[in-house]
Structure formats: structure tokens, C-alpha cells
Amino acid sequence: MEGSDVTTSLLLERRMAVEDALNSLVDKSLKGPTSAAFELIQEVLLSGGKRIRPVLTLLAYELAGGQDLSEVMDFAIATELIHTATLIHDDVYDGAKFRRGVQTIHEKHGLDRAIIGGDFLFVLGFGFGGRYDETIVRVMTETCTLIAAGEIKQLQHIGDLSTSPEDYYEIIRGKTAGPFSSACECAARIAGASMDQVIAMRDFGMELGIAFQLVDDLLDLTGDERMGKPRGTDVHEGKMTLPLIHSLTLLHGDGRRQLAEVLENFREDRWDELESLIEQSNSFNYCRLLIQNHLERALEHLSIFEENEIRDVLGDITRQVMMRND
Amino acid sequence: MEGSDVTTSLLLERRMAVEDALNSLVDKSLKGPTSAAFELIQEVLLSGGKRIRPVLTLLAYELAGGQDLSEVMDFAIATELIHTATLIHDDVYDGAKFRRGVQTIHEKHGLDRAIIGGDFLFVLGFGFGGRYDETIVRVMTETCTLIAAGEIKQLQHIGDLSTSPEDYYEIIRGKTAGPFSSACECAARIAGASMDQVIAMRDFGMELGIAFQLVDDLLDLTGDERMGKPRGTDVHEGKMTLPLIHSLTLLHGDGRRQLAEVLENFREDRWDELESLIEQSNSFNYCRLLIQNHLERALEHLSIFEENEIRDVLGDITRQVMMRND
Numbered sequence: 113m114e115g116s117d118v119t120t121s122l123l124l125e126r127r128m129a130v131e132d133a134l135n136s137l138v139d140k141s142l143k144g145p146t147s148a149a150f151e152l153i154q155e156v157l158l159s160g161g162k163r164i165r166p167v168l169t170l171l172a173y174e175l176a177g178g179q180d181l182s183e184v185m186d187f188a189i190a191t192e193l194i195h196t197a198t199l200i201h202d203d204v205y206d207g208a209k210f211r212r213g214v215q216t217i218h219e220k221h222g223l224d225r226a227i228i229g230g231d232f233l234f235v236l237g238f239g240f241g242g243r244y245d246e247t248i249v250r251v252m253t254e255t256c257t258l259i260a261a262g263e264i265k266q267l268q269h270i271g272d273l274s275t276s277p278e279d280y281y282e283i284i285r286g287k288t289a290g291p292f293s294s295a296c297e298c299a300a301r302i303a304g305a306s307m308d309q310v311i312a313m314r315d316f317g318m319e320l321g322i323a324f325q326l327v328d329d330l331l332d333l334t335g336d337e338r339m340g341k342p343r344g345t346d347v348h349e350g351k352m353t354l355p356l357i358h359s360l361t362l363l364h365g366d367g368r369r370q371l372a373e374v375l376e377n378f379r380e381d382r383w384d385e386l387e388s389l390i391e392q393s394n395s396f397n398y399c400r401l402l403i404q405n406h407l408e409r410a411l412e413h414l415s416i417f418e419e420n421e422i423r424d425v426l427g428d429i430t431r432q433v434m435m436r437n438d
Numbered sequence: 439m440e441g442s443d444v445t446t447s448l449l450l451e452r453r454m455a456v457e458d459a460l461n462s463l464v465d466k467s468l469k470g471p472t473s474a475a476f477e478l479i480q481e482v483l484l485s486g487g488k489r490i491r492p493v494l495t496l497l498a499y500e501l502a503g504g505q506d507l508s509e510v511m512d513f514a515i516a517t518e519l520i521h522t523a524t525l526i527h528d529d530v531y532d533g534a535k536f537r538r539g540v541q542t543i544h545e546k547h548g549l550d551r552a553i554i555g556g557d558f559l560f561v562l563g564f565g566f567g568g569r570y571d572e573t574i575v576r577v578m579t580e581t582c583t584l585i586a587a588g589e590i591k592q593l594q595h596i597g598d599l600s601t602s603p604e605d606y607y608e609i610i611r612g613k614t615a616g617p618f619s620s621a622c623e624c625a626a627r628i629a630g631a632s633m634d635q636v637i638a639m640r641d642f643g644m645e646l647g648i649a650f651q652l653v654d655d656l657l658d659l660t661g662d663e664r665m666g667k668p669r670g671t672d673v674h675e676g677k678m679t680l681p682l683i684h685s686l687t688l689l690h691g692d693g694r695r696q697l698a699e700v701l702e703n704f705r706e707d708r709w710d711e712l713e714s715l716i717e718q719s720n721s722f723n724y725c726r727l728l729i730q731n732h733l734e735r736a737l738e739h740l741s742i743f744e745e746n747e748i749r750d751v752l753g754d755i756t757r758q759v760m761m762r763n764d
């Protein structure tokens with residue numbers, strides 16, 4: 113098999129292991145005292161999604177020397193439960209109608225059940241994380257408080273044309289890169305890795321997560337369709353992503369004024385105008401370059417680990433984030 | 439000083455210790471990376487409330503032999519953070535305008551910030567609880583999943599006239615008595631108490647919590663004003679509380695039909711009719727008797743601890759729940 117085939121089949125295996133663990137959690141719990149809560153969240157939880165966080169967790173654990181996937185599986189599941197909790201709550205206040213191809217909980221069962229369902233998944237996630245030592249719980253809670261802080265900062269900057277690149281980085285570190293980073297860090301800790309390896313994993317996750325969100329934000333402007341999310345969602349919501357921030361910073365005079373006006377009064381028929389302004393400041397290319405840099409740094413952090421199949425897979429995943437960007 | 443004066447001053451001291459800890463948490467955090475989240479929740483968190491859970495935690499710890507309140511304070515704070523998180527989220531879907539005398543977060547800052555603010559407090563609470571050993575985290579997460587399960591069950595039974603006393607007990611154990619019980623249990627564990635004492639504390643908290651919620655539900659029908667909550671809130675919302683469930687079970691024929699009709703079409707001018715139907719089945723007295731039983735059992739659980747000032751205070755608190763009912 114070629115490298116990418118090995119990657120594909122290994123990723124599929126790990127993903128299936130995650131799916132199995134999630135399925136068995138739900139199956140087991142549909143009889144217990146929290147069955148009504150599981151009935152509520154099972155559809156969204158079990159409707160796929162990419163499972164990036166738990167799969168990354170398993171691979172980071174293995175590369176850091178972990179020998180028994182069952183040792184880290186509870187933590188991997190915790191990352192997915194907490195991620196799903198944030199999606200359920202995000203969807204409530206974004207008014208989203210679908211998630212992972214199924215109706216959102218608030219659409220199907222109402223606001224009250226969506227809020228409680230999200231809370232339930234948060235708590236369940238902490239329950240799974242709480243089976244590990246104090247450091248893991250500390251990293252998890254810190255990560256989750258920074259998710260909330262990042263989301264609040266993002267709300268504060270909605271429609272704020274003076275948002276700086278530093279603001280943007282703080283937001284995406286909190287809401288996306290932090291969870292990637294702490295998943296990788298904790299996986300290495302659970303594997304009993306050396307402190308150097310724990311730090312390398314943490315930093316790998318952070319760089320990968322930043323690149324991942326940068327790509328997502330770039331695709332909002334350049335892509336046709338992202339995982340069922342139509343192009344321009346961020347622009348319509350007034351979210352200040354890096355291509356816009358960069359363009360607003362670089363353009364002067366009439367160009368700057370025109371871009372501000374387009375963003376403040378965006379409509380579907382103004383795509384060409386928006387794109388051409390962003391091209392003027394070369395902001396798409398600037399973002400592509402930044403993504404490249406973050407991914408190269410991610411690969412550098414991987415390089416301290418011994419060369420093996422798992423390292424190749426994590427390298428392939430990293431390079432795939434780059435390709436998503438093409 | 440007489441017994442009740444000792445109680446009053448000791449309770450005030452413990453409550454002030456809780457307020458101090460909460461104030462210093464917020465003060466310290468208003469400069470850190472989560473400052474925006476703290477700014478959002480500080481008003482509701484610091485606007486008083488009865489602080490029953492953390493005060494109970496401190497007293498349970500002391501009665502179970504704990505010598506150093508600072509050892510249990512983080513856990514006590516965790517109970518209040520998580521309780522406040524549930525209040526913020528409850529208020530969102532109940533559409534409440536005020537909480538603890540101040541505007542609710544969703545009213546003042548919008549749905550998105552209220553959901554994230556509640557999430558933030560949940561996570562923060564788990565962070566404080568996570569400083570203790572695995573058993574504490576396990577009890578906390580179990581308690582919180584049962585809060586969610588209780589709330590979902592309560593929603594499922596809105597307006598359901600066939601709700602049984604068993605359903606009712608499951609709901610109030612989950613949402614109210616469970617948190618009281620686990621606060622007392624964990625406090626005893628943190629104090630290093632014997633297993634007998636841990637169990638006695640857990641059961642004391644459960645009985646007290648059940649009585650507490652029964653009184654609250656009774657006051658919804660009989661009281662004038664409960665902590666700024668107008669009489670009849672539950673009836674208007676279609677919540678099936680025990681006096682109603684008992685009355686629906688005991689009444690037959692026309693009485694049962696009339697009660698069902700009143701509940702389904704309740705208006706403020708139908709209070710006398712509702713009260714007279716509930717009196718017909720003697721359901722207020724039945725509930726008062728039940729409350730008495732739960733409180734007596736709570737006192738029995740206390741009796742295994744040595745007699746001292748703290749036991750007297752916990753006894754007084756228990757008897758005060760009874761008096762609230764008069």
C-alpha cells in the first residue's frame with residue numbers, strides 16, 4: 113500500500129473505534145436513569161461528524177508511546193462529547209436548522225431540551241475526563257473556559273471592522289486550536305510520555321488547530337460548499353475572519369471604504385465585489401502563506417517523535433489540511 | 439446566646455466566607471484571559487441568593503470532622519457555580535426577566551451570551567471540583583447528569599395529568615435533592631469521614647433536599663410570595679407538583695374532572711376553585727405530613743454525629759425548612 117492508503121485505512125480504523133465506543137455508550141445508557149437525556153442527544157451525537165478530536169487523541173496517544181487504546185478511549189470520547197455539546201449550544205443561538213445532516217435539537221425538540229441536552233453532554237464529557245488524574249481535568253477545564261472566552265470575544269467582535277489579527281488569533285486559539293492542543297497534550301500525558309513529548313504534542317495540536325480554523329475561515333470566502341455549510345455564512349453573520357481583517361488593514365482610501373461598506377451591507381449579489389477587494393490586498397494569498405507556516409510548524413513538532421506509521425499518518429493529516437486549502 | 443442566635447450568627451459567618459471566596463474569585467479573574475466571561479456572569483453570581491448549597495457543604499464538612507474550611511471551600515464554590523449555571527440556563531428557556539433581583543443575562547445581553555455564560559460557569563465549577571480526588575469528580579458528574587435527566591423528565595411531564603408520585607420523586611431527586619445530597623456526601627469525604635458518616639451525610643442531604651423542594655412546590659400553591667417568585671408559577675407553567683398529583687389521584691368523578699379542567703385552563707381568578715378542590719382531597723395536609731417525615735428522617739441521619747454546635751445548626755436549618763411550611 114502507498115502512504116496515503118495506509119493513512120486512509122488507519123484513520124478509518126481509529127474512527128470506527130470511536131464510533132463503536134460512542135455507540136456502546138449510548139446503547140448502555142438507554143436503559144439507565146439518564147435514558148431520556150440520551151434519547152435526546154443520541155441522534156446528533158451518533159450522526160457522524162468527522163470525529164477529528166477523538167481520532168487525533170488516539171493517534172497522539174499512540175505516537176507518544178501509548179500501547180493500549182482502551183486506556184485513552186474515555187478521554188477521546190470526552191473530547192467528542194464536549195465538542196458536540198458546544199455544537200448543540202452554538203446551533204441554538206445561531207438558529208441552525210441542521211447539524212451533521214439531521215435536524216438540530218432545538219428545531220426538533222425546542223429550546224429547553226437543546227440547552228439541557230448540551231449541558232448534559234458537557235457534564236458527561238467531564239465525567240469521562242474525570243476518570244484520569246487531576247492534571248487532565250485541569251487541562252480540560254482550562255480548555256473549556258477558554259472556548260467560552262473565545263466565543264464571547266467572537267460575539268463582541270461581530271461586525272467590528274477594527275478587529276485586529278491579535279483579536280482573531282485569541283478567538284481561534286480559544287474556540288478551535290485550544291481543544292486540538294489539549295486533546296493532543298492530554299493524550300501524550302495519558303501515554304506516560306516525557307515532558308518534551310507532551311509539550312511537542314501540545315504545540316503540534318495548537319498549530320494544526322490554528323491552521324484548521326484558518327482554512328475553514330478561508331473556505332467561507334473561497335469555497336463552494338463546506339460540509340453542508342454554504343459559502344459566506346461568516347460574512348452574513350458579521351464574523352471578522354482573517355482575510356477580511358487583513359484586507360481592511362491593507363487597503364486605503366476608497367478601497368478600504370468600499371470594503372467596509374460591502375461588509376456592512378453584504379448581499380449574495382456582492383460576492384464578486386468582495387472577492388475583488390480581498391484580492392487587491394492579496395489577502396487570500398497572505399492567509400494561505402500563514403496556513404502553510406502553521407502546518408510546517410506542526411510537522412516540526414512531530415519530528416521529535418520516532419519515525420513510524422503513526423507519525424506518517426499524523427503527517428498526512430497535517431498535509432491534508434493544507435490540501436483542503438487548494 | 440440562645441440556640442437560634444448561635445445558628446443565625448454561625449450561618450451568617452459561613453455565608454460571608456462563601457461570599458468572600460466568590461468575590462475574590464471574580465476579582466482575581468477580571469484581569470485574566472477569561473475576563474469577558476467573568477464580566478458577563480459576575481452580576482448574577484454575586485447578587486446573593488441564599489447560598490444554601492455551599493453553606494450546607496461547609497457545615498457538613500465541619501460536622502464530619504473537617505478542621506480547615508479552606509480545604510473544602512473550592513468544592514463549596516463549585517456547588518454554587520454549577521447551581522448558578524443551571525439557573526442561568528433555566529431562566530433562558532423559562533423566559534425569566536429577573537434573577538436574584540437583577541436582570542437575567544439573556545434579557546440584558548442576549549440568548550447567545552446567556553448560553554455561553556451558563557456553560558462557562560458549569561465548566562468553572564468542574565474545574566473547582568476537579569481539584570479533589572476522582573470520587574468527588576465522579577459524584578459531581580453523576581449528580582449533574584441526573585439534574586439534566588430530572589429537568590428533561592419534568593419537561594416531559596408538563597401538563598401531563600397522569601404524572602405519578604414516583605415520576606415526581608424522580609424529578610425532584612434529580613434536580614434538587616441530588617445536588618443537596620452530593621454536596622453533603624462530598625463534604626464528608628473531603629473531611630476524611632468514615633464510610634458510615636459519608637452515607638449518613640449523603641442521606642441527610644437527600645431527605646433535606648426532598649423536603650426543601652416539597653415545601654417550594656407547596657408554597658407555589660399556598661404561599662403569597664416566594665423569594666420574589668409569584669404564587670402559582672408552577673400551575674401556570676403546567677408543572678405537576680405533588681399536591682396536584684395527589685389530589686388528581688384521590689378525587690373521583692366530577693371532582694377529578696373539575697380539577698383536570700381547572701389545571702388545563704388555569705387563570706388567576708380560579709385560585710379559590712383550585713384550592714377548594716385540593717382541600718377536598720386533603721392534599722395540602724398530606725404533603726405537610728410527607729415533608730415532616732422527610733425532615734424527621736434528615737434529623738435521624740444527623741443523630742449519628744456527636745452533639746456539638748454544628749450539629750445544632752444543621753438541626754436548626756432542618757427545622758427551619760419545616761417552619762417555612764407553616
